[in-house]
Amino acid sequence: xxxxxxxxxxxxxxxxxxxxxxxxxxxxxxxxxxxxxxxxxxxxxxxxxxxxxxxxxxxxxxxxxxxxxxxxxxxxxxxxxxxxxxxxxxxxxxxxxxxxxxxxxxxxxxxxxxxxxxxxxxxxxxxxxxxxxxxxxxxxxxxxxxxxxxxxxxxxxxxxxxxxxxxxxxxxxxxxxxxxxxxxxxxxxxxxxxxxxxxxxxxxxxxxxxxxxxxxxxxxxxxxxxxxxxxxxxxxxxxxxxxxxxxxxxxxxxxxxxxxxxxxxxxxxxxxxxxxxxxxxxxxxxxxxxxxxxxxxxxxxxxxxxxxxxxxxxxxxxxxxxxxxxxxxxxxxxxxxxxxxxxxxxxxxxxxxxxxxxxxx
Amino acid sequence: xxxxxxxxxxxxxxxxxxxxxxxxxxxxxxxxxxxxxxxxxxxxxxxxxxxxxxxxxxxxxxxxxxxxxxxxxxxxxxxxxxxxxxxxxxxxxxxxxxxxxxxxxxxxxxxxxxxxxxxxxxxxxxxxxxxxxxxxxxxxxxxxxxxxxxxxxxxxxxxxxxxxxxxxxxxxxxxxxxxxxxxxxxxxxxxxxxxxxxxxxxxxxxxxxxxxxxxxxxxxxxxxxxxxxxxxxxxxxxxxxxxxxxxxxxxxxxxxxxxxxxxxxxxxxxxxxxxxxxxxxxxxxxxxxxxxxxxxxxxxxxxxxxxxxxxxxxxxxxxxxxxxxxxxxxxxxxxxxxxxxxxxxxxxxxxxxxxxxxxxxxxxxxxxxxxxxxxxxxxxxxxxxxxxxxxx
Numbered sequence: 001x002x003x004x005x006x007x008x009x010x011x012x013x014x015x016x017x018x019x020x021x022x023x024x025x026x027x028x029x030x031x032x033x034x035x036x037x038x039x040x041x042x043x044x045x046x047x048x049x050x051x052x053x054x055x056x057x058x059x060x061x062x063x064x065x066x067x068x069x070x071x072x073x074x075x076x077x078x079x080x081x082x083x084x085x086x087x088x089x090x091x092x093x094x095x096x097x098x099x100x101x102x103x104x105x106x107x108x109x110x111x112x113x114x115x116x117x118x119x120x121x122x123x124x125x126x127x128x129x130x131x132x133x134x135x136x137x138x139x140x141x142x143x144x145x146x147x148x149x150x151x152x153x154x155x156x157x158x159x160x161x162x163x164x165x166x167x168x169x170x171x172x173x174x175x176x177x178x179x180x181x182x183x184x185x186x187x188x189x190x191x192x193x194x195x196x197x198x199x200x201x202x203x204x205x206x207x208x209x210x211x212x213x214x215x216x217x218x219x220x221x222x223x224x225x226x227x228x229x230x231x232x233x234x235x236x237x238x239x240x241x242x243x244x245x246x247x248x249x250x251x252x253x254x255x256x257x258x259x260x261x262x263x264x265x266x267x268x269x270x271x272x273x274x275x276x277x278x279x280x281x282x283x284x285x286x287x288x289x290x291x292x293x294x295x296x297x298x299x300x301x302x303x304x305x306x307x308x309x310x311x312x313x314x315x316x317x318x319x320x321x322x323x324x325x326x327x328x329x330x331x332x333x334x335x336x337x338x339x340x341x342x343x344x345x346x347x348x349x350x351x352x353x354x355x356x357x358x359x360x361x
Numbered sequence: 362x363x364x365x366x367x368x369x370x371x372x373x374x375x376x377x378x379x380x381x382x383x384x385x386x387x388x389x390x391x392x393x394x395x396x397x398x399x400x401x402x403x404x405x406x407x408x409x410x411x412x413x414x415x416x417x418x419x420x421x422x423x424x425x426x427x428x429x430x431x432x433x434x435x436x437x438x439x440x441x442x443x444x445x446x447x448x449x450x451x452x453x454x455x456x457x458x459x460x461x462x463x464x465x466x467x468x469x470x471x472x473x474x475x476x477x478x479x480x481x482x483x484x485x486x487x488x489x490x491x492x493x494x495x496x497x498x499x500x501x502x503x504x505x506x507x508x509x510x511x512x513x514x515x516x517x518x519x520x521x522x523x524x525x526x527x528x529x530x531x532x533x534x535x536x537x538x539x540x541x542x543x544x545x546x547x548x549x550x551x552x553x554x555x556x557x558x559x560x561x562x563x564x565x566x567x568x569x570x571x572x573x574x575x576x577x578x579x580x581x582x583x584x585x586x587x588x589x590x591x592x593x594x595x596x597x598x599x600x601x602x603x604x605x606x607x608x609x610x611x612x613x614x615x616x617x618x619x620x621x622x623x624x625x626x627x628x629x630x631x632x633x634x635x636x637x638x639x640x641x642x643x644x645x646x647x648x649x650x651x652x653x654x655x656x657x658x659x660x661x662x663x664x665x666x667x668x669x670x671x672x673x674x675x676x677x678x679x680x681x682x683x684x685x686x687x688x689x690x691x692x693x694x695x696x697x698x699x700x701x702x703x704x705x706x707x708x709x710x711x712x713x714x715x716x717x718x719x720x721x722x723x724x725x726x727x728x729x730x731x732x733x734x735x736x737x738x739x740x741x742x743x744x745x746x747x748x749x750x751x752x753x
Contacts, residue, residue, distance in 0.1 A: 097608070103489070104511075109547070113466070116550055117473045121404045129551035130613045130741055133458055134490055134511040139742025142610040148622065151608040151744060152519070153511040155457075155491040163508070174530050195485040238453075238507040243495035244486065352495040354507060 004261070006217030007172045009229040010085065012318040013078025013183075015056060015071055016208025017046045018306045022082040023228050026315070027322045030330045031337065035305045038204070043197065045188050046206035046307030065140055068105045068187035072137040073144045075209035075311070076181055080145050083213040083225055085179060087146040096180035097138055097147035098168040100160030100310045104134035104153075106189045137185055149177060157201070157244070158273055158280075159348030160184050161313030162356040165212060166234035169358070172214050173234075173261075179219070183211030184310030199244045201351060203275040206307020210315035229321025232343060232359040233262030239287070241353035246283050254357045255291035255345065262359035266292055267345035269329050269338075271316040275303035277351070284349040292345075298329045298338040305332060313348055320346050320360035362529045366753065368595040369441025369537070369583030370693050371433040375411035375576055375680045378418070378432055380440070383690075384697050387676055387705040388726050394562040394574045394681050399463075399544050407558035410544055411576025411681030424461030424487045426543035426579075427496045429686075433579035434497050437537060441583035442595060445502065452505040452533040454524040455494040456516030456540035458685040461487025463545045470546075490516075490685075493541055505533050511685075513740030514647075516540050517580065518688025518748055522604040524584050534589040539581030539689035548684065549575060555614070563650035563682075564709040565675035566659070566721040570650045576681025580689035582696075597753040599696045602636065602733065605629025609743020616654060620661030622745045623737065627665045630735060630747040638666045641749070642731025643704050644719075645695040647739045648675020649682055658737065659717040668718035672729065675721070678708040688738035692748050695736040699752050702730040 012023040018036035019029040038044035048071065054062060056074035065073070076097075087095040108131030115123035130136055135153040142151050150171065154164050161184020168182030188207040196205070220227055235257035241247035259266065270288065274281040302319065306312050323329050323344060328337040343361030348354070372379065375393035376386035386393060394411050402408035419428035438448060468484035471477070478484065486492060491509040498507050506527060512519045517540020524538030542548075552558050552575060559572040590597055607629065609622035616623070631638060644666070647658055655675075662673060676694050683690055698704050703726050710723035736748045 106488075109488070110469075112551070113469055113547060114473075116546075117470070121550070121553070124550050124554035126551075126554045126556075129554055132547055132551065133513050133741055135513050135740070135742050135744065136613065138512075139613045139744070142608045142742065143612070146610055148608050148610045148625075150606045151512070151742070152523075155489060155509045155511055156494075156507075157489075157491065167508070170530075171526075174526075176526065191485065198481060199486055236506050236508075238498055238504055240499070240502070240504060242499055243492060353498065 004173045005175060007169045007231040008215050008217040008220040008227045009212050009321045010215050010220050010225040010227060011079040011083030011213030012228060013075040014210045014315055015075040016206060016306055016311055017048050020052055022078050026318055030319055030322055033305050033330045033334055035334060043193055044204060047188050048208055066105050066108045066131050068185060069137050069140045071187060071209040072141050072185045075183060075211045076141045076145050079181060079211040079213045085213060093178050094149045095147040096149040096177045097142055097151045098164045098180060098182040099138045100154045100164030100184040101186055102157055102160050102310050103186050103192055105131045105136050106192050107187060108132060145181060147181060156350060156354045157352055158350035159313055159354050159356045160310035162346060162348040162358065163236055165314055165317045166236050166356050166358050168214050169231040169234045172216055179215045181211055181213050183209060184314035185209035186309035186311055202277045203308040206309045206312055208309060208311035210311045210318060212318050229324055230361050232264055232361055233258045234358045236356045239353040239355055244351050246279050246351060247353055250286040250290040252287055252355050254355045258357035258359050264343055264359060267359060268342040269340040269344040270297050270299040271320050271346045272299050272301050273313060273348040274301045275308040280351055287349055288347060298340055300329050301332055316346050317358060317360060320344050324361045363531060364587035365525045365528045365584050365601045366587045366590050367582050367598045367601060367696055368585045368590050369437040370598060371436030371440060372580045372693055373413055373429045373433045374578040374690060375413055377414055379436060387679060387694055388703055390706045390708045390725055392562050392679050392708050400546055405553045407553060407560045409562060409574055411574060412544060413577055424464045426461050426541050427493055429543060429579035430493045430497055430541040431500060434501060434537060434581045437581040437583050438501065447535060448502060449504045450533060451503050452524060452527045452536035453494055453498055453503045453507045454520040454536060454538040455509045456520035456685045456688060457490035457493050457509055458511055458513060458516055459542050459545045459548055460490045460492050462547055463543050466546050512744035513742055514684055515688050515738035515740035515744045515746045516685035518692060518738035518746045519606060521582055521689060521692055521748055522606055522746055525601050525604060528584050528586050534586045536584045537581055538584060540686040541579035542577055542684035542686045544577045557651055559650060562709055563677060565648035565650040565678050565707050566655050566714055566717045567710050568712045568714045570652060572651050573649045574681035576683040578683040578686045578690055580686055580693045582692060599699050599753050600751040602749045602751040603630045603633030605747045607745045611743050614741050616657050616739060617743060620657045622743050623658060623661035623739060624664050626745040626747040630749040634749045636733055641671055641733045641735055642729060643698060643734040644671050644673045645691050645736040646673050646675045647737045648677055656716055663718055672704055673719040673721050674705055674707045676705050691736045695734045696750055699734055699750060702728060704729050
């Protein structure tokens with residue numbers, strides 16, 4: 001196996017209620033972020049308007065594909081398009097794909113079950129059945145972007161988007177892959193919202209997808225690809241906690257290991273997964289303090305602006321690349337950004353103990 | 362990159378709990394595909410499944426799938442002889458699809474009928490495949506890197522490949538990996554809706570095969586850096602010599618007609634292991650018994666190994682297709698075949714398909730000492746994986 005390689009971000013694609021487009025669109029939004037509109041009601045949520053999605057997929061795809069698959073493909077195509085990567089031309093080893101999701105295609109699963117409950121065996125839709133398997137987004141996106149190498153779907157609460165990108169970056173850094181499209185996606189579903197509320201997950205839910213194109217930096221430069229940022233080091237682990245519960249321990253190796261792999265000093269700023277779940281957010285703050293020391297660092301989350309979902313977790317990695325380039329960390333209240341410098345940390349901690357750290361510069 | 366060996370095995374299968382019961386059933390060529398008892402199957406073309414008897418015990422507060430996973434994972438960790446501190450740093454990679462869908466369905470069905478079910482809407486959380494890793498990590502005090510991979514029917518094998526990478530790259534010295542799936546109404550109904558189930562026990566590679574039999578189970582492997590295993594005097598079952606993971610990018614359910622993705626997975630596994638095709642003596646096939654899969658897989662095997670160049674069998678003929686668990690169940694079977702020098706049969710094979718140019722070991726296990734063997738797993742969405750094992 002070759003020594004660890006530099007991992008470049010060469011494309012970004014974001015589709016959510018607040019911002020849609022490649023890195024330039026994301027950067028323009030981050031420079032002065034505005035909260036995305038929330039649906040009214042007892043549990044506000046941030047939903048991608050149907051018109052937004054219709055503009056991004058063609059009519060055939062809109063008829064054939066479930067909504068969460070459409071969100072995924074739309075964002076994935078934006079990232080691949082910005083990178084200029086052509087899987088049929090650029091590399092003999094082809095393109096990998098890693099997707100993180102917290103909920104998968106819940107909507108199709110419920111619709112499939114409803115078909116049976118309404119009409120018995122005759123009500124079962126063979127077209128819906130494949131969507132009940134959580135890799136449906138990966139299956140359809142792999143076809144859309146011609147990803148023929150490693151394709152993974154990772155499922156974990158809260159940090160699925162960050163974990164997908166960390167996993168993909170590790171594959172590129174180790175030499176197991178030359179190019180991997182990685183990101184996260186989730187779709188809103190009212191029944192799921194009820195479930196998460198009962199489980200103590202009080203986040204304002206959002207939906208959407210975000211992807212980054214990751215390539216070996218040497219390969220990216222050889223083909224003249226844009227280098228929008230770098231992932232210097234990643235690590236993931238778990239802190240002891242009951243499923244969906246909170247842990248007491250704050251000490252974890254993930255941040256230290258990510259920094260060791262990055263071979264850089266402590267980060268100057270942080271994108272955290274804090275999302276309004278007060279107890280989990282407090283746990284995350286303790287874990288960060290334990291890893292980095294008590295001195296506070298400028299920290300942003302973006303969840304208050306966009307709602308929380310796997311897509312926003314992945315968006316934070318793309319945002320971190322923008323922050324490293326621009327020297328600006330957006331304010332979660334939409335006020336003036338904070339000036340920062342150097343690489344930063346993207347951090348995720350989930351109920352149940354899932355823990356991810358990425359050093360991005 | 363470090364050599365990776367297998368030092369622990371744990372299984373719950375339709376033959377019962379434990380590796381011993383599993384191997385006894387496979388070696389005997391026994392068929393554990395029987396009439397479904399877990400839920401009502403009236404009105405469906407197929408009413409059979411490879412059902413685990415008594416779901417391996419454990420607290421009924423846990424989902425059926427969690428009980429399967431815990432039993433198998435515990436056996437693997439105990440088998441590997443790891444102490445508490447070694448377990449703490451162990452990585453956990455779980456391949457899953459249905460999660461605790463069986464219990465979530467019960468809640469949803471009751472809700473549709475206007476009945477109350479204890480636990481309320483929180484029962485839905487068990488649907489998520491990631492729930493097993495959370496339960497296993499907590500109960501078994503595993504605090505290393507943790508992942509749940511969902512690649513449909515190849516999930517269990519992909520989990521093993523992922524864990525192998527963590528060990529080979531030096532991220533951890535020890536990982537436990539495998540897959541789990543419990544029978545669910547939705548899965549059973551879905552495959553019936555797709556008309557992919559045989560009303561009789563499935564017959565992989567048979568000329569008259571008519572489709573799959575579904576099943577359930579769990580299997581976990583402890584993977585360890587070879588030098589770490591040697592230093593602590595661990596018993597080594599086999600070496601995981603290499604693996605190949607590819608994607609067809611062709612269709613959401615049907616495999617690529619020319620078997621290109623399957624072929625690349627096998628070739629990648631050989632390349633990673635640094636062995637020629639002639640070194641492989643046995644292929645534990647995905648072998649679902651659908652007309653399409655078996656034909657395409659046989660073509661792909663022929664492309665890699667040459668017609669008739671290797672012995673092939675499918676143990677789905679005995680335990681059914683355990684979905685996310687099948688890849689790891691079959692990995693364990695492949696390892697045990699190397700250890701015992703006995704290749705499990707394709708139990709129900711009566712009339713070999715003339716288009717399948719291999720000896721698929723009809724009916725009876727075959728004594729054979731092979732040096733290398735591979736296990737194929739292919740999932741919806743063209744998610745292909747081949748694991749290559751070498752004798753220790």
